[in-house]
Structures are given as structure tokens and as C-alpha cells.
Amino acid sequence: xxxxxxxxxxxxxxxxxxxxxxxxxxxxxxxxxxxxxGKGKGKSTAAxxxxxxxxxxxxxxxxxxxxxxxxxxxxxxxIERHFSDICQFHTMGEGFTWETQDxxxxxxMARAAWEKAKELIRDPxxxxxxxxxxxxxxxxxxxxxxxxxxxxxxxxxxxxHVVLTGRNAKDALIEIADLATEMELLKHPFRAGIKxxxxxxx
Numbered sequence: 001x002x003x004x005x006x007x008x009x010x011x012x013x014x015x016x017x018x019x020x021x022x023x024x025x026x027x028x029x030x031x032x033x034x035x036x037x038g039k040g041k042g043k044s045t046a047a048x049x050x051x052x053x054x055x056x057x058x059x060x061x062x063x064x065x066x067x068x069x070x071x072x073x074x075x076x077x078x079i080e081r082h083f084s085d086i087c088q089f090h091t092m093g094e095g096f097t098w099e100t101q102d103x104x105x106x107x108x109m110a111r112a113a114w115e116k117a118k119e120l121i122r123d124p125x126x127x128x129x130x131x132x133x134x135x136x137x138x139x140x141x142x143x144x145x146x147x148x149x150x151x152x153x154x155x156x157x158x159x160x161h162v163v164l165t166g167r168n169a170k171d172a173l174i175e176i177a178d179l180a181t182e183m184e185l186l187k188h189p190f191r192a193g194i195k196x197x198x199x200x201x202x
Contacts, residue, residue: 031127031160032178033152037135037169040183041201047130047163048075055083059127062088062120066113067133067166069093073202088126090116093133103140110142124157135166138173145170152176 034050036043054061063079068091079087092113113134120129138145149172156162164173174180196202 031156031158033176034161034163035169035174035177035180036165037167038183039167040185041188042183043165044132047132047165050128050163051087051130054128055087058086060086060125061128062126063130063132064113064117064120065091065093065132066110066137067093088120092116107142110137114143118151121156121160121162124160126160128161130163133166134164135169138170139168145172149173149176
């Protein structure tokens with residue numbers, strides 16, 4: 001063993017010992033409130049990654065889409081075709097606000113989506129519920145963020161994870177989250193004239 005190799009092995013052994021000591025203190029489990037926000041791409045994509053993990057572990061889960069309309073997406077098609085027995089999928093929106101141009105209708109749809117979300121979250125059989133693009137509904141005040149927070153704090157079962165995605169998450173929501181991630185935009189192909197593409201965006 002060379003001197004560099006030995007030094008590296010000793011350094012990694014110290015890191016492992018320190019890491020093991022930290023990990024030994026992490027023993028609690030709880031259902032998390034998880035927020036994915038920011039201008040960068042990947043908020044829903046990361047959330048669906050967790051949904052597919054739940055499916056792989058045979059953990060019942062559910063998705064409620066607050067804004068996205070009836071357009072076919074890979075994740076919805078896959079779940080409805082192959083995993084509808086373990087993952088409920090509800091597309092409750094009618095498209096983005098600049099497409100519908102009807103605030104009253106958007107508010108009605110957001111309210112209906114929230115009622116469905118509460119029903120799914122209240123069911124302790126569901127280990128994870130994804131509220132896709134709810135942050136947009138909250139941003140435009142289609143829903144009251146105080147009501148959403150109160151429900152998550154008071155009625156969410158102890159072992160249920162709830163994931164809330166979308167840009168511009170309210171500060172109050174981030175404050176009560178157990179895990180909050182902001183996706184930072186560095187580059188996006190849209191700025192170079194490239195449209196949304198199958199397999200990447202949907």
C-alpha cells in the first residue's frame with residue numbers, strides 16, 4: 001500500500017466513523033411534509049421519483065394534479081396502466097391559468113382538487129400523497145395557505161408523507177415543511193427556442 005493510498009484509507013475510515021456516529025442518533029420516523037419549489041426544472045419530476053419508489057415498495061400512494069389538464073403524460077399513463085391498484089391518480093386541473101383565463105373556474109377546480117387531496121391524505125393507508133402544482137394554486141390565492149397548513153398540521157396521519165410542488169411556495173408553507181428544496185434555474189432549452197419534449201417534460 002502506497003503512502004497516498006494509506007493516507008486516503010485512514011481519512012475515509014475517520015469519515016466513516018464520524019458518519020456512523022451521526023447516523024446512530026437518527027432513529028425517529030415520521031410522515032414528512034415535503035416542498036419542491038423554485039424556478040428550475042425538476043420539481044414534479046423529483047416528486048414522481050418518490051411516488052415510484054413507494055410503488056416499488058408496495059406502499060399505497062396517490063397523486064392529485066392541481067393545474068395540469070388532460071394532456072397525456074408519461075407518468076400518468078404508466079401509473080394508470082400498470083399501478084392503479086396501488087397509486088390513485090387524479091388530474092383535477094384544466095391547464096395553466098394563462099390557458100383557462102377564467103379565475104372563477106380555476107378557483108372551483110382548485111377547491112375540488114383540495115377536497116380530493118384531503119380525502120386521500122386522511123386515509124392512513126396512503127403512505128404518500130403528491131399534490132402536484134398546488135403551490136401555483138396557493139400563489140394565486142385559489143386556496144388559503146393557512147387552511148392548507150392547518151390541515152397538514154392537525155389532520156395528516158403521523159406516517160403519511162405529503163409532497164407539495166410548484167414555483168413560488170409560500171414562506172409559511174416552507175416554514176412548516178420537514179424538507180424543502182428549491183430548484184435553481186441555471187439553463188433551460190426553452191430559452192434557446194426548444195419546445196417541451198416527450199420523455200423530458202411529459
